[in-house]
Amino acid sequence: MRVAYYCQHVLGMGHFFRSLEIAKALADHEVDLISGGPEVRAELPPHVSLFRLPGLMMNDDFSELYPLEPGRSLEEVKNERARLLSERFLLFSPDLFLVELFPFGRNQFSFELLPLLQDIRDGHFGPVKVVCSLRDILVEKSNQEKYEARVVKRLNEFFNLLAVHADPALLRLDETFGSLDRVRIPVRYTGFVTTKPRSGAGIALRRELGLEPSQKLIVASIGGGKVGGRLLFAALQAFARLGLSGARMHVFSGPYMEASEFLALEKLASAIPGVILEHFTDRFLDYLDAADLSLSQAGYNTAMNILATGVPALVWPFDQNHEQRLRAEKLKQLGVLGILEDADLESERLAVRMAQAMEAGRRSGPAPVDLDGAANTARLLQDLAS
Template structure:
């Protein structure tokens, strides 16, 4: 089976890394991953080819495109070149499955290239091919949900054969944030959550590598680094207070997209405190969570699933611009798996108290399905075999 997997990220890197975990589940098949956002460093699986379209990101209001190629300002030219290259990819690889991350539940601005490709798939322009949507557990709700449902149905129902929902319905069901589920014509499959799992023994090996002994390890992260500065500063300040009563090691990951100015500020805050290490990024993040006694993070999908897979207790500060992170974090807090942080918890003294309490906690077993990558592969295999 050959799959062309389209993933366009515009803010953080979570969409890319969740897609990579799905691709790992497709290890017995050939995958062509097509991306079009800012370039992201990752280890490419042997069965995957990565093709980068001319880069685009969005303005903060998500209304306009910003070209990422140096010196390029003509947006229309970028759109034209992307679509031309995309059609060439489909013509060369003639996939059995066209897997699309999020669209049409989101990324509507990218319909300029996706609708023509989906039309080609429907007309078997590049041979027999199934179009499948890959979507996370919780969708961003719109002010006018009736209009959003109508728009999604109009693009989803005639163009796709299946929808993969990367959730465990025991925690979150799609209809909770998309009220038009009953009107979806393609098959809807819950795959379980997509989680990047640490290798057995990876955490213990990393603790030995870091020379921690019995010293507790706190891992702080904020995803891609576009947001989360207030949480980083809070944790850095709280660590200094916490060290007076609870010796520990703090490793801070600022995210690859943190500005140089912000990164320098975080390093300055850590200066003189030899138990604090500030880094931008690590490819071994699941290993760090497996090694950790406590995680402090935002509440994005990938970080949350990494945390569940590692079985580490977490303090989680959900991004409040939409309710996705808060909804998921609230439900996990109800199960005793994390503690949700609010704005008032970011005062250094309060944060230090939460960190001290968190170091004494172990999470309650969650019982959630974290095999979304492997299950996605099985569902696609069954779809193509019909």
């Protein structure tokens, strides 16, 4: 089976890495991962190729697209992307087209996706099944009724299947999308998509870092780094207050943090013993597996990494919409993490919360939700194609 997988990340890296995890699970098939956001450092398995469209990003409030390449107009980049996407599709000749988020999101990319979907529907590329790959929670819209009507129309017109990457025992799509009963194509829950820690990875990393069992390791991260810097500054100040003998804090700012903010963070980190600051690590899951505490936001990927490793965790949900707050509240009910409010970022209060979370210790036993979403998705797609 040949799978073309369209994934456009516009602010962070979560959409890309979730898509890559599903692509990895399709190990017996050929996958062409089509990406058009900022470059992400990631190792691809042999069966996955990466096709990069000219880069587009969105501003922080998701209101405007802009080209990543200086000096190019938005219209010029849009026209080139639409042409290249169609040409790539013709060259790769997929059996299945997997589209991440659209039509539930990425409406500003309709300029390239709708013409392609219309050509698929009209048989220009031969028989191709089309699947929407969707995360657990949708963000609220200013005109929810109009938005849902548009989504339902496009799903019913162009798609064969909707794959929801969630465990319905924790989160159901109809909690954030009220028109699910009008969707005529099959809707399947796959479980959550996440990488699983390798056996002994955390122990091996602690040994590599020279940490004794009694020494605490705290990991602070904010995904891609475009938003959430306030949490890292607060974490550093609280860590200094804790005064734990021999403790380490590894801080990951994300590759997209503004240079000026990173410099300020670097200045603060350099004055605190035991702190290591980096933009990014491809061993993030190993760090969580090794850690005594994780401080982060509540994006899909990080939340599932917390579940997969069982690390004690405090999350500060991104507040531009209800997505991260709802996910955090659901996971708090399971007892797998604590939620930080804005007031908790005051250094003394945060230090107390951190100490309490570490004292509670690591969760034992299996994760309380289905985390086999990647493998389940691969089987679902195989069944659809055959």
